[in-house]
Amino acid sequence: MKVSAQGLLWCCAGVLILAGCAATPPKTVEISNSKELRQVESKLTRFLGQSCVNAVDCDVQLSWQAYGQNKTFSATMQAMYPSSLRLAMIDPLGRPLVLLGAYGNRFTLADNNEAIGYTGTMDLDVVKKFLPEFIPTNNLFYWLSGRINRNGMQTVSTRMDAEDKLYWYEVAYPQSSKDKEMRHMLALNEKNQLVRHMVLDKEGNIQFEAQYSEYSKTPKRCSWPGRIEISGDALDADFSLVFTEIFNFKPMERRRFQVKIPPHFEIRKIINES
Secondary structure (H helix, E strand, C coil): CCCCHHHHHHHHHHHHCCCCCCCCCCCEEECCCHHHHHHHHHHHHHHHCCCCCCEEEEEEEEEEEECCEEEEEEEEEEEECCCEEEEEEECCCCCEEEEEEEECCEEEEEECCCCEEEEEECCCHHHHCCCCCCCCHHHHHHHHHCCCCCCCCEEEEEEEECCCCCEEEEEECCCCCCCCCCEEEEEECCCCCEEEEEEECCCCCEEEEEEEECCECCCCCCCECCEEEEECCCCCCEEEEEEEEEEECCCCCHHHHCCCCCCCCEEEECCCCC
């Protein structure tokens, strides 16, 4: 069925939660010193091997920019590895405007303004406009936490940034129809934190990029980003996510992410249009 423009916007903004401005591929230089090369390669190994949190409960500020509009919303958010998400956008009085719950490949969204509930799956065409099909939905928590899915990952090259003190790694994953000819570029800073994660097409154009900053400590060895910006040619909008307050990193029960639509709401099932 066709969804209203407002409902569609709420759905897409909630499902992704991320953001940024257009960027260009970095200027990098080769590492000729074999000892330095081994040290930089070891840096990536240590980053991938860190013990990290698998859940977060927090307040956030979500902004999106598209079609000449710029909107910012306050929200509460809970997320848990690998792809569970609960997001409640609130008004200045603290009342929920929109409540989104996503678990696995399914999501439910309750629009309290319109008294409408939406249900659907993460492989819908409308979702792909904000979460491209070459970004697996079960990688959502990796993107939120500034981490990398190391399963099947192979390092293709290791380089240095020509201007900033960043260490760049081109990595590859087993090819599939969804990510054919896509390549990933990762940038680690001197503190061994991920600051950029780009997905480029075969022409070198950035189709999807997350930029991370303002890291803070967690109970585990790895840090948590305080700000995420996402942009790219594959997206219909740019987003930014600021973690305004983090309450804890404790795992939550599955039912936390299963939104119940009130009985008096109209329920609309979103499907792809043929």
